[in-house]
Amino acid sequence: MFGNMIKRDNNALRVNSYPALEADEHITTHGSDWYFAVTAVMTVATFAFIGLSLRQPRQKRVFHYITAAITMVASIAYFTMGSNLGWTAINVEFERSDPVVRGQDREIFYVRYIDWFITTPLLLMDLLLTAAMPWPTILYIILVDEVMIVTGLVGALVYSRYKWGYFVFGCAALFYIVFVLAWEARRHANVMGKDVGRTFLLCGSLTAFLWTLYPIAWGVCEGGNVISPDSEAIFYGILDLLAKPVFGALLIWGHRGIDPSRLGLYIHDYDEKDVAVMAGEKKDGNANGVSNGHSNGVRADETV
Known part of the structure; x- marks a missing residue:
């Protein structure tokens, strides 16, 4: 009896079901549970980064705040997806015979792209500020990043083969971002000192590698309709966990001995x-x- 009292079922799919908006291919309670698990990790990471920032003077918290903002936004997005909200049904281009992806309409979470539209520029700011890149370069790279995210969203919402045109635009933008991280920003970071170069190399390499996997995930999920929405949740969820809380932990650890003023980020405080x-x-x-x-x-x- 006591066990029944404390048992909690995941009713998100039942509560947030819309008869007017149906998708043949959608997440199950397994996918919802996974999204909620990622939400918990993102939330804990947010509080951890904020807690670590309190141990630093206000002038040295910039990377803590940026990183905490990344996981905070991601936690809201994953809570939304776990609640079976923030999606629309789109006709698939490729109908499959596999039972897990059999159907004409697939559930597309547009809230995922809203998350990326906010968090990926913050991730790039973490990296490019670490490398002490010039502000015009940072702003331009962020613009290219926004192009990448928007074209990914538009492509996901297109049901015809024209979606792959937007995919190509997004991949071209991604290629340019990875090139800047691997070449120009890396060289800039090395000039700032061995500790700065080491931190950038670790975090930049992780980001560049993970970001090249996102087009693959897009291709087998929103694009090619190869894997189920539950598998999509796991694929994107693992990538986001590595690209956000794990990345953030490595970045803050690498910055533990780096004064932001060395990177051109001298921030004045009122009592200093x-x-x-x-x-x-x-x-x-x-x-x-x-x-x-x-x-x-x-x-x-x-x-x-």
Whole structure:
């Protein structure tokens, strides 16, 4: 009896079912359970990164905050997918005879792309700021990244063979991003010091490798309709776990001895007497001194 009282069934698919929006191929409770498990990992990682940031001065928390934001957004997205929300049904281009992918309509989670639209630029910021890349380059790479995500989403929502045109555009954008990480950003990081170069090499190589697997996942899921939505959940979930919380842990560990000011990220705090603040106070003091001296001189003339 006690066991029945504490038992909790996953009713997300039953509660969040929409008769007007049906898909022949959709996640089961197994896929939903997996999405909720990934949600838990992302949430724990978010609190861990925030907790680690509290051990640092405010000026040195930038990478903690960026990384925590990545897992926070991902946790919301995975909770949405686990709840069987944030999806639409799209006609498949390739109908399969395999029972797990048999049907005319497939469940496409557009919320996954909303997650990537927010988190992948943050991931790139983590890497490119570590490499101390110039801001114009960072902004341009982020734009290319957004093109990659948007073309992936549009392709996933297209049921004709034209979806592969968007796939090609996305792969071209991905190729350019990987090239920048592997060549230009890596060289830039090495110039900043061995510890910076080592951290970038570890995290950048992980990201470049994992990101090249996402087009494969897209091809067998939204694109080619080869594997079931439950298998899709596992494939994307493992990639996201490695690309976000594992990546974040490695990045923050690598930054433990790196002062952000070395990377051109000197952040001023209101209670800090650094060179810039002292220079500003000195400038204000000189201005006051000149003003007072002039006033005194006027009074002296008046006295004479």
